[in-house]
Amino acid sequence: MGAIDNAAGVLAAAETGEGGFWEDAYPVIPHPGELIVGIISFAILYLLYKKYVVPRLETMLAERRRAIEGGIERAEAMQAEAKASLDQYRAQLAEARNEAAQIRDQARAEGQQILEELRAQAQEESARIVARGEEQIAASRSQVVNELRGQIGALAVDLAGRVVGESLADEARRQGTVDRFLDQLDGMSAGTPDGRSGSTVAGGTR
Amino acid sequence: MTTEVSAAEEFVPPSAPDFWQPLVGDGAFAITRSMIVMVLVTIGLAVVMMLATRRLAVVPGRGQYRLEGVYGLVRNSIGRDIIGSEHFRPYVPLLFTLFTLILLNNLMGIIPPVQFPTMSRIGFPLALALGVYVVYLVAGVRRRGLGGFLKNLVPSGLPFWVVPVVFVLELVTFLVTRPVTLTLRLFGNMFAGHILLLLFALGGEYLLLEGEGLLKLVSIPAFLMFFLFSAFEILIAFLQAYVFILLASVYIAEVYADDH
Numbered sequence: 001m002g003a004i005d006n007a008a009g010v011l012a013a014a015e016t017g018e019g020g021f022w023e024d025a026y027p028v029i030p031h032p033g034e035l036i037v038g039i040i041s042f043a044i045l046y047l048l049y050k051k052y053v054v055p056r057l058e059t060m061l062a063e064r065r066r067a068i069e070g071g072i073e074r075a076e077a078m079q080a081e082a083k084a085s086l087d088q089y090r091a092q093l094a095e096a097r098n099e100a101a102q103i104r105d106q107a108r109a110e111g112q113q114i115l116e117e118l119r120a121q122a123q124e125e126s127a128r129i130v131a132r133g134e135e136q137i138a139a140s141r142s143q144v145v146n147e148l149r150g151q152i153g154a155l156a157v158d159l160a161g162r163v164v165g166e167s168l169a170d171e172a173r174r175q176g177t178v179d180r181f182l183d184q185l186d187g188m189s190a191g192t193p194d195g196r197s198g199s200t201v202a203g204g205t206r
Numbered sequence: 207m208t209t210e211v212s213a214a215e216e217f218v219p220p221s222a223p224d225f226w227q228p229l230v231g232d233g234a235f236a237i238t239r240s241m242i243v244m245v246l247v248t249i250g251l252a253v254v255m256m257l258a259t260r261r262l263a264v265v266p267g268r269g270q271y272r273l274e275g276v277y278g279l280v281r282n283s284i285g286r287d288i289i290g291s292e293h294f295r296p297y298v299p300l301l302f303t304l305f306t307l308i309l310l311n312n313l314m315g316i317i318p319p320v321q322f323p324t325m326s327r328i329g330f331p332l333a334l335a336l337g338v339y340v341v342y343l344v345a346g347v348r349r350r351g352l353g354g355f356l357k358n359l360v361p362s363g364l365p366f367w368v369v370p371v372v373f374v375l376e377l378v379t380f381l382v383t384r385p386v387t388l389t390l391r392l393f394g395n396m397f398a399g400h401i402l403l404l405l406f407a408l409g410g411e412y413l414l415l416e417g418e419g420l421l422k423l424v425s426i427p428a429f430l431m432f433f434l435f436s437a438f439e440i441l442i443a444f445l446q447a448y449v450f451i452l453l454a455s456v457y458i459a460e461v462y463a464d465d466h
Contacts, residue, residue, distance in 0.1 A: 041333075042337055046299060
Protein backbone atom coordinates (compact mmCIF):
# COMPACT_ATOMS: atom_id res chain seq x y z
CA MET A 1 0.00 0.00 0.00
CA GLY A 2 2.77 2.37 0.96
CA ALA A 3 4.69 1.44 -2.16
CA ILE A 4 1.73 2.20 -4.43
CA ASP A 5 1.12 5.38 -2.49
CA ASN A 6 4.68 6.45 -2.99
CA ALA A 7 4.66 5.44 -6.61
CA ALA A 8 1.50 7.41 -7.28
CA GLY A 9 2.86 10.33 -5.36
CA VAL A 10 6.08 10.24 -7.28
CA LEU A 11 4.22 9.84 -10.55
CA ALA A 12 1.94 12.74 -9.71
CA ALA A 13 4.77 14.90 -8.57
CA ALA A 14 6.73 14.07 -11.70
CA GLU A 15 3.79 14.95 -13.94
CA THR A 16 2.45 18.10 -12.38
CA GLY A 17 5.12 19.44 -10.16
CA GLU A 18 4.30 20.71 -6.69
CA GLY A 19 0.51 20.18 -6.55
CA GLY A 20 0.63 16.42 -6.89
CA PHE A 21 -1.15 14.15 -9.34
CA TRP A 22 -4.47 13.97 -7.46
CA GLU A 23 -4.82 17.71 -7.16
CA ASP A 24 -4.69 18.26 -10.90
CA ALA A 25 -6.13 14.92 -11.97
CA TYR A 26 -9.33 15.00 -13.95
CA PRO A 27 -12.22 14.84 -11.52
CA VAL A 28 -13.60 11.77 -13.32
CA ILE A 29 -10.58 9.69 -12.30
CA PRO A 30 -11.55 7.88 -9.12
CA HIS A 31 -9.22 8.19 -6.19
CA PRO A 32 -8.42 4.62 -5.10
CA GLY A 33 -8.59 5.38 -1.39
CA GLU A 34 -11.95 7.02 -1.73
CA LEU A 35 -13.24 4.19 -3.90
CA ILE A 36 -12.18 1.65 -1.29
CA VAL A 37 -13.65 3.64 1.57
CA GLY A 38 -16.83 4.03 -0.47
CA ILE A 39 -17.08 0.30 -1.13
CA ILE A 40 -16.37 -0.61 2.49
CA SER A 41 -18.84 1.92 3.90
CA PHE A 42 -21.48 0.82 1.43
CA ALA A 43 -20.87 -2.85 2.17
CA ILE A 44 -21.00 -2.40 5.95
CA LEU A 45 -24.16 -0.33 5.81
CA TYR A 46 -25.74 -2.77 3.36
CA LEU A 47 -25.00 -5.77 5.57
CA LEU A 48 -26.36 -3.93 8.59
CA TYR A 49 -29.55 -3.03 6.74
CA LYS A 50 -29.92 -6.52 5.32
CA LYS A 51 -29.39 -8.24 8.64
CA TYR A 52 -31.18 -5.90 11.02
CA VAL A 53 -32.89 -2.79 9.74
CA VAL A 54 -34.99 -4.14 6.87
CA PRO A 55 -36.00 -7.42 8.60
CA ARG A 56 -37.11 -5.41 11.64
CA LEU A 57 -39.15 -3.07 9.50
CA GLU A 58 -40.63 -5.96 7.54
CA THR A 59 -41.54 -7.82 10.73
CA MET A 60 -43.28 -4.74 12.03
CA LEU A 61 -45.15 -4.25 8.74
CA ALA A 62 -46.21 -7.90 8.72
CA GLU A 63 -47.38 -7.60 12.31
CA ARG A 64 -49.33 -4.49 11.45
CA ARG A 65 -50.91 -6.22 8.49
CA ARG A 66 -51.82 -9.15 10.72
CA ALA A 67 -53.25 -6.82 13.35
CA ILE A 68 -55.38 -5.04 10.79
CA GLU A 69 -56.51 -8.28 9.21
CA GLY A 70 -57.17 -9.72 12.67
CA GLY A 71 -59.27 -6.65 13.50
CA ILE A 72 -61.23 -7.03 10.31
CA GLU A 73 -61.72 -10.71 10.99
CA ARG A 74 -62.89 -10.01 14.52
CA ALA A 75 -65.33 -7.41 13.26
CA GLU A 76 -66.63 -9.81 10.67
CA ALA A 77 -67.05 -12.54 13.27
CA MET A 78 -68.96 -10.15 15.53
CA GLN A 79 -71.16 -9.08 12.69
CA ALA A 80 -71.89 -12.67 11.80
CA GLU A 81 -72.72 -13.40 15.42
CA ALA A 82 -75.03 -10.39 15.61
CA LYS A 83 -76.74 -11.48 12.43
CA ALA A 84 -77.15 -15.00 13.77
CA SER A 85 -78.75 -13.80 16.99
CA LEU A 86 -80.98 -11.42 15.06
CA ASP A 87 -82.12 -14.31 12.87
CA GLN A 88 -82.68 -16.39 15.96
CA TYR A 89 -84.77 -13.66 17.56
CA ARG A 90 -86.78 -13.25 14.41
CA ALA A 91 -87.39 -16.98 14.22
CA GLN A 92 -88.45 -17.05 17.85
CA LEU A 93 -90.76 -14.11 17.33
CA ALA A 94 -92.34 -15.78 14.30
CA GLU A 95 -92.74 -18.99 16.28
CA ALA A 96 -94.39 -17.12 19.13
CA ARG A 97 -96.74 -15.40 16.73
CA ASN A 98 -97.57 -18.71 15.17
CA GLU A 99 -98.23 -20.24 18.54
CA ALA A 100 -100.45 -17.35 19.56
CA ALA A 101 -102.45 -17.71 16.37
CA GLN A 102 -102.76 -21.42 17.00
CA ILE A 103 -103.94 -20.85 20.53
CA ARG A 104 -106.46 -18.29 19.34
CA ASP A 105 -107.77 -20.66 16.69
CA GLN A 106 -108.01 -23.45 19.19
CA ALA A 107 -109.86 -21.24 21.65
CA ARG A 108 -112.24 -20.16 18.95
CA ALA A 109 -112.85 -23.77 17.96
CA GLU A 110 -113.36 -24.74 21.58
CA GLY A 111 -115.81 -21.90 22.06
CA GLN A 112 -117.69 -23.02 18.99
CA GLN A 113 -117.80 -26.54 20.30
CA ILE A 114 -119.04 -25.44 23.69
CA LEU A 115 -121.70 -23.34 22.02
CA GLU A 116 -122.81 -26.26 19.91
CA GLU A 117 -122.86 -28.55 22.91
CA LEU A 118 -124.96 -26.06 24.84
CA ARG A 119 -127.31 -25.71 21.91
CA ALA A 120 -127.66 -29.47 21.61
CA GLN A 121 -128.26 -29.76 25.35
CA ALA A 122 -130.90 -27.06 25.21
CA GLN A 123 -132.57 -28.75 22.29
CA GLU A 124 -132.57 -32.06 24.10
CA GLU A 125 -133.95 -30.42 27.20
CA SER A 126 -136.66 -28.72 25.27
CA ALA A 127 -137.48 -31.95 23.49
CA ARG A 128 -137.66 -33.70 26.82
CA ILE A 129 -139.90 -31.01 28.25
CA VAL A 130 -142.16 -31.20 25.23
CA ALA A 131 -142.27 -34.97 25.49
CA ARG A 132 -143.11 -34.79 29.17
CA GLY A 133 -145.81 -32.24 28.46
CA GLU A 134 -147.30 -34.51 25.85
CA GLU A 135 -147.19 -37.41 28.22
CA GLN A 136 -148.89 -35.37 30.89
CA ILE A 137 -151.52 -34.24 28.43
CA ALA A 138 -152.08 -37.83 27.34
CA ALA A 139 -152.34 -38.92 30.95
CA SER A 140 -154.78 -36.22 31.92
CA ARG A 141 -156.79 -36.95 28.79
CA SER A 142 -157.10 -40.60 29.61
CA GLN A 143 -157.96 -39.65 33.14
CA VAL A 144 -160.64 -37.26 31.89
CA VAL A 145 -161.89 -39.92 29.51
CA ASN A 146 -162.11 -42.44 32.32
CA GLU A 147 -163.86 -39.97 34.56
CA LEU A 148 -166.20 -38.92 31.81
CA ARG A 149 -166.92 -42.54 30.98
CA GLY A 150 -168.21 -43.10 34.51
CA GLN A 151 -170.18 -39.91 34.66
CA ILE A 152 -171.62 -40.27 31.17
CA GLY A 153 -172.67 -43.81 32.03
CA ALA A 154 -174.39 -42.68 35.18
CA LEU A 155 -175.95 -39.73 33.43
CA ALA A 156 -177.13 -41.86 30.54
CA VAL A 157 -178.60 -44.49 32.83
CA ASP A 158 -180.20 -41.84 34.95
CA LEU A 159 -181.62 -40.16 31.90
CA ALA A 160 -182.75 -43.39 30.39
CA GLY A 161 -184.38 -44.39 33.65
CA ARG A 162 -186.08 -41.09 33.81
CA VAL A 163 -187.24 -41.32 30.20
CA VAL A 164 -188.36 -44.92 30.54
CA GLY A 165 -189.76 -44.13 33.93
CA GLU A 166 -188.66 -47.20 35.50
CA SER A 167 -185.77 -48.07 37.63
CA LEU A 168 -183.76 -50.87 36.34
CA ALA A 169 -183.84 -53.39 39.02
CA ASP A 170 -181.01 -55.51 38.22
CA GLU A 171 -177.82 -53.66 38.96
CA ALA A 172 -175.58 -56.08 37.18
CA ARG A 173 -177.65 -56.10 34.05
CA ARG A 174 -177.87 -52.39 34.08
CA GLN A 175 -174.09 -52.14 34.41
CA GLY A 176 -173.67 -54.57 31.48
CA THR A 177 -176.05 -52.61 29.31
CA VAL A 178 -174.32 -49.36 29.99
CA ASP A 179 -170.92 -50.83 29.26
CA ARG A 180 -172.14 -52.37 26.07
CA PHE A 181 -173.60 -49.06 25.02
CA LEU A 182 -170.43 -47.22 25.77
CA ASP A 183 -168.35 -49.80 23.96
CA GLN A 184 -170.67 -49.41 21.05
CA LEU A 185 -170.15 -45.68 21.18
CA ASP A 186 -166.40 -46.20 21.40
CA GLY A 187 -166.44 -48.67 18.55
CA MET A 188 -168.44 -46.28 16.46
CA SER A 189 -166.17 -43.32 17.07
CA ALA A 190 -162.98 -45.37 16.66
CA GLY A 191 -163.96 -47.94 14.03
CA THR A 192 -165.93 -45.89 11.53
CA PRO A 193 -164.45 -42.60 10.56
CA ASP A 194 -167.81 -40.87 10.00
CA GLY A 195 -169.55 -40.15 13.26
CA ARG A 196 -172.80 -39.60 11.37
CA SER A 197 -173.91 -43.19 11.67
CA GLY A 198 -173.39 -42.86 15.44
CA SER A 199 -175.37 -39.67 15.50
CA THR A 200 -178.03 -41.27 13.40
CA VAL A 201 -178.14 -44.10 15.85
CA ALA A 202 -178.25 -41.53 18.63
CA GLY A 203 -180.85 -39.63 16.75
CA GLY A 204 -182.67 -42.85 16.14
CA THR A 205 -182.61 -43.67 19.76
CA ARG A 206 -183.82 -40.27 20.69
CA MET B 207 -2.20 37.24 -15.71
CA THR B 208 -1.37 40.88 -16.13
CA THR B 209 1.55 42.25 -14.21
CA GLU B 210 -0.41 45.22 -12.81
CA VAL B 211 -2.72 43.03 -10.71
CA SER B 212 -1.05 41.38 -7.78
CA ALA B 213 -1.74 37.70 -7.02
CA ALA B 214 -3.59 38.50 -3.78
CA GLU B 215 -6.22 40.60 -5.47
CA GLU B 216 -6.86 38.28 -8.38
CA PHE B 217 -10.10 36.28 -8.28
CA VAL B 218 -9.53 32.58 -8.66
CA PRO B 219 -12.73 30.80 -9.78
CA PRO B 220 -13.45 27.45 -8.11
CA SER B 221 -12.27 24.45 -10.09
CA ALA B 222 -11.60 20.74 -9.80
CA PRO B 223 -8.53 20.97 -7.55
CA ASP B 224 -10.73 22.56 -4.87
CA PHE B 225 -12.31 19.12 -4.38
CA TRP B 226 -9.00 17.48 -3.62
CA GLN B 227 -8.69 17.95 0.11
CA PRO B 228 -6.27 15.47 1.67
CA LEU B 229 -6.22 15.65 5.46
CA VAL B 230 -3.66 12.98 6.24
CA GLY B 231 -0.95 11.95 3.83
CA ASP B 232 -0.95 12.43 0.12
CA GLY B 233 -1.35 10.38 -2.99
CA ALA B 234 -3.61 7.48 -3.92
CA PHE B 235 -4.37 6.43 -0.35
CA ALA B 236 -4.40 9.75 1.40
CA ILE B 237 -7.19 10.24 3.89
CA THR B 238 -9.34 12.93 2.35
CA ARG B 239 -12.07 15.16 3.65
CA SER B 240 -14.72 13.32 1.63
CA MET B 241 -13.61 9.99 3.15
CA ILE B 242 -14.15 11.37 6.62
CA VAL B 243 -17.58 12.65 5.62
CA MET B 244 -18.47 9.29 4.10
CA VAL B 245 -17.36 7.36 7.17
CA LEU B 246 -19.19 9.73 9.52
CA VAL B 247 -22.36 9.54 7.43
CA THR B 248 -22.15 5.75 7.38
CA ILE B 249 -21.63 5.52 11.12
CA GLY B 250 -24.40 8.05 11.72
CA LEU B 251 -26.84 6.19 9.50
CA ALA B 252 -25.93 2.85 11.05
CA VAL B 253 -26.43 4.14 14.60
CA VAL B 254 -29.64 5.98 13.83
CA MET B 255 -31.15 3.09 11.89
CA MET B 256 -30.20 0.50 14.47
CA LEU B 257 -31.65 2.60 17.27
CA ALA B 258 -34.73 3.62 15.34
CA THR B 259 -35.62 0.05 14.42
CA ARG B 260 -34.88 -1.43 17.83
CA ARG B 261 -38.39 -0.97 19.11
CA LEU B 262 -40.84 -0.71 16.28
CA ALA B 263 -44.46 -0.40 17.27
CA VAL B 264 -47.42 -1.52 15.24
CA VAL B 265 -48.87 1.89 15.99
CA PRO B 266 -46.00 4.22 15.05
CA GLY B 267 -44.76 7.23 16.95
CA ARG B 268 -43.63 10.39 15.20
CA GLY B 269 -40.05 9.27 14.55
CA GLN B 270 -41.07 5.84 13.40
CA TYR B 271 -43.71 7.42 11.18
CA ARG B 272 -41.02 9.41 9.36
CA LEU B 273 -38.75 6.40 9.08
CA GLU B 274 -41.64 4.42 7.67
CA GLY B 275 -42.34 7.21 5.20
CA VAL B 276 -38.82 6.96 3.76
CA TYR B 277 -38.83 3.19 3.91
CA GLY B 278 -42.25 3.04 2.27
CA LEU B 279 -41.10 5.31 -0.55
CA VAL B 280 -38.13 3.05 -1.28
CA ARG B 281 -39.89 -0.23 -0.66
CA ASN B 282 -43.27 0.37 -2.29
CA SER B 283 -43.02 3.28 -4.71
CA ILE B 284 -39.74 2.12 -6.20
CA GLY B 285 -38.94 -1.47 -5.22
CA ARG B 286 -42.36 -3.03 -5.49
CA ASP B 287 -43.75 -0.90 -8.29
CA ILE B 288 -40.74 -1.21 -10.57
CA ILE B 289 -39.21 -4.61 -9.81
CA GLY B 290 -42.62 -6.19 -9.21
CA SER B 291 -44.27 -7.58 -6.11
CA GLU B 292 -42.88 -11.09 -6.69
CA HIS B 293 -39.18 -10.31 -6.80
CA PHE B 294 -38.58 -7.00 -5.06
CA ARG B 295 -38.04 -8.24 -1.50
CA PRO B 296 -34.37 -9.31 -1.72
CA TYR B 297 -33.47 -5.92 -3.21
CA VAL B 298 -35.12 -3.73 -0.58
CA PRO B 299 -32.00 -3.63 1.66
CA LEU B 300 -29.85 -2.60 -1.32
CA LEU B 301 -32.24 0.14 -2.42
CA PHE B 302 -32.77 1.41 1.10
CA THR B 303 -29.03 1.52 1.73
CA LEU B 304 -28.38 3.36 -1.52
CA PHE B 305 -31.16 5.87 -0.94
CA THR B 306 -30.28 6.79 2.64
CA LEU B 307 -26.54 6.81 1.99
CA ILE B 308 -26.76 8.98 -1.13
CA LEU B 309 -29.36 11.32 0.34
CA LEU B 310 -27.43 12.00 3.54
CA ASN B 311 -24.11 12.36 1.72
CA ASN B 312 -25.69 14.77 -0.73
CA LEU B 313 -27.26 16.80 2.05
CA MET B 314 -23.80 17.07 3.59
CA GLY B 315 -23.05 19.41 0.68
CA ILE B 316 -25.13 22.11 2.35
CA ILE B 317 -25.28 21.14 6.00
CA PRO B 318 -22.76 23.19 8.00
CA PRO B 319 -20.11 22.62 9.18
CA VAL B 320 -19.42 19.86 6.65
CA GLN B 321 -20.64 21.58 3.49
CA PHE B 322 -18.95 19.12 1.23
CA PRO B 323 -20.86 16.73 -1.00
CA THR B 324 -19.16 13.35 -0.77
CA MET B 325 -20.54 12.31 -4.12
CA SER B 326 -18.62 15.09 -5.87
CA ARG B 327 -15.62 12.80 -5.56
CA ILE B 328 -16.22 10.19 -8.25
CA GLY B 329 -14.85 7.30 -6.20
CA PHE B 330 -17.97 7.18 -4.00
CA PRO B 331 -20.67 7.17 -6.69
CA LEU B 332 -18.51 4.63 -8.52
CA ALA B 333 -18.45 2.41 -5.45
CA LEU B 334 -22.26 2.52 -5.24
CA ALA B 335 -22.72 1.98 -8.97
CA LEU B 336 -20.38 -1.02 -8.80
CA GLY B 337 -22.60 -2.47 -6.10
CA VAL B 338 -25.66 -2.12 -8.30
CA TYR B 339 -23.69 -3.46 -11.27
CA VAL B 340 -22.65 -6.61 -9.47
CA VAL B 341 -26.15 -7.16 -8.14
CA TYR B 342 -27.96 -6.91 -11.45
CA LEU B 343 -25.36 -8.92 -13.34
CA VAL B 344 -25.34 -11.69 -10.74
CA ALA B 345 -29.15 -11.70 -10.59
CA GLY B 346 -29.37 -11.89 -14.39
CA VAL B 347 -26.89 -14.74 -14.73
CA ARG B 348 -28.38 -16.60 -11.78
CA ARG B 349 -31.88 -16.36 -13.22
CA ARG B 350 -31.17 -17.40 -16.81
CA GLY B 351 -27.66 -18.86 -16.71
CA LEU B 352 -24.82 -17.20 -18.58
CA GLY B 353 -26.08 -18.40 -21.97
CA GLY B 354 -29.66 -17.40 -21.26
CA PHE B 355 -28.48 -14.06 -19.95
CA LEU B 356 -26.50 -13.32 -23.09
CA LYS B 357 -29.27 -14.64 -25.31
CA ASN B 358 -31.80 -12.45 -23.52
CA LEU B 359 -29.81 -9.34 -24.41
CA VAL B 360 -31.14 -9.53 -27.95
CA PRO B 361 -34.88 -9.16 -28.43
CA SER B 362 -36.44 -12.04 -30.32
CA GLY B 363 -37.81 -11.63 -33.83
CA LEU B 364 -34.95 -9.56 -35.29
CA PRO B 365 -33.54 -10.26 -38.76
CA PHE B 366 -30.48 -12.48 -38.35
CA TRP B 367 -27.99 -9.90 -39.68
CA VAL B 368 -29.06 -7.34 -37.07
CA VAL B 369 -28.54 -9.75 -34.19
CA PRO B 370 -24.76 -9.36 -33.79
CA VAL B 371 -24.95 -5.58 -33.94
CA VAL B 372 -27.72 -5.41 -31.34
CA PHE B 373 -25.91 -7.97 -29.23
CA VAL B 374 -22.75 -5.87 -29.08
CA LEU B 375 -24.71 -2.70 -28.39
CA GLU B 376 -26.71 -4.33 -25.61
CA LEU B 377 -23.62 -5.93 -24.11
CA VAL B 378 -21.86 -2.57 -24.02
CA THR B 379 -24.96 -1.03 -22.48
CA PHE B 380 -25.09 -3.71 -19.82
CA LEU B 381 -21.41 -3.87 -19.02
CA VAL B 382 -20.22 -0.30 -19.53
CA THR B 383 -22.87 2.33 -20.20
CA ARG B 384 -25.11 1.63 -17.27
CA PRO B 385 -22.56 1.69 -14.44
CA VAL B 386 -20.73 4.62 -16.03
CA THR B 387 -23.87 6.74 -16.49
CA LEU B 388 -25.07 5.82 -13.03
CA THR B 389 -21.76 7.03 -11.63
CA LEU B 390 -21.41 10.12 -13.79
CA ARG B 391 -24.96 11.35 -13.26
CA LEU B 392 -24.63 11.43 -9.50
CA PHE B 393 -21.07 12.68 -9.55
CA GLY B 394 -21.76 15.38 -12.14
CA ASN B 395 -24.80 16.74 -10.37
CA MET B 396 -23.09 17.03 -7.03
CA PHE B 397 -19.84 18.32 -8.50
CA ALA B 398 -21.53 21.00 -10.59
CA GLY B 399 -23.87 21.98 -7.80
CA HIS B 400 -21.00 22.43 -5.39
CA ILE B 401 -18.96 24.41 -7.92
CA LEU B 402 -21.94 26.70 -8.41
CA LEU B 403 -22.27 27.23 -4.67
CA LEU B 404 -18.53 27.82 -4.37
CA LEU B 405 -18.69 30.32 -7.21
CA PHE B 406 -21.41 32.37 -5.56
CA ALA B 407 -19.79 32.18 -2.13
CA LEU B 408 -16.24 32.92 -3.26
CA GLY B 409 -17.36 35.48 -5.83
CA GLY B 410 -19.49 37.30 -3.28
CA GLU B 411 -16.67 37.22 -0.79
CA TYR B 412 -14.20 38.52 -3.35
CA LEU B 413 -16.53 41.33 -4.39
CA LEU B 414 -17.16 42.31 -0.80
CA LEU B 415 -13.50 42.30 0.21
CA GLU B 416 -11.75 43.39 -2.96
CA GLY B 417 -14.46 45.25 -4.86
CA GLU B 418 -14.19 49.02 -5.25
CA GLY B 419 -17.06 51.34 -4.30
CA LEU B 420 -20.48 50.22 -5.55
CA LEU B 421 -19.02 46.93 -6.74
CA LYS B 422 -19.13 45.78 -3.11
CA LEU B 423 -22.95 45.88 -3.33
CA VAL B 424 -22.89 43.28 -6.10
CA SER B 425 -21.90 40.78 -3.44
CA ILE B 426 -25.45 41.00 -2.05
CA PRO B 427 -27.11 39.31 -5.06
CA ALA B 428 -24.23 36.86 -5.12
CA PHE B 429 -24.90 35.80 -1.53
CA LEU B 430 -28.64 35.73 -2.24
CA MET B 431 -27.96 33.38 -5.12
CA PHE B 432 -25.84 31.29 -2.78
CA PHE B 433 -28.78 30.81 -0.43
CA LEU B 434 -31.18 30.23 -3.29
CA PHE B 435 -28.95 27.56 -4.76
CA SER B 436 -28.38 26.02 -1.36
CA ALA B 437 -32.12 25.49 -1.13
CA PHE B 438 -32.08 24.21 -4.68
CA GLU B 439 -29.34 21.76 -3.72
CA ILE B 440 -31.66 20.17 -1.16
CA LEU B 441 -34.00 19.34 -4.00
CA ILE B 442 -31.10 18.06 -6.12
CA ALA B 443 -29.83 15.95 -3.21
CA PHE B 444 -33.17 14.22 -2.88
CA LEU B 445 -33.73 13.96 -6.61
CA GLN B 446 -30.34 12.37 -7.31
CA ALA B 447 -30.79 9.80 -4.55
CA TYR B 448 -34.23 9.03 -5.96
CA VAL B 449 -33.03 8.80 -9.56
CA PHE B 450 -30.14 6.54 -8.56
CA ILE B 451 -32.32 3.91 -6.92
CA LEU B 452 -34.97 4.36 -9.60
CA LEU B 453 -32.47 3.39 -12.30
CA ALA B 454 -30.99 0.64 -10.15
CA SER B 455 -34.53 -0.77 -9.83
CA VAL B 456 -35.09 -0.52 -13.55
CA TYR B 457 -31.88 -2.44 -14.23
CA ILE B 458 -32.83 -5.10 -11.69
CA ALA B 459 -36.39 -5.24 -13.00
CA GLU B 460 -35.07 -6.07 -16.45
CA VAL B 461 -33.68 -9.30 -15.05
CA TYR B 462 -37.22 -10.39 -14.26
CA ALA B 463 -38.90 -8.98 -17.34
CA ASP B 464 -39.73 -11.91 -19.57
CA ASP B 465 -39.67 -9.89 -22.73
CA HIS B 466 -37.01 -7.45 -23.65
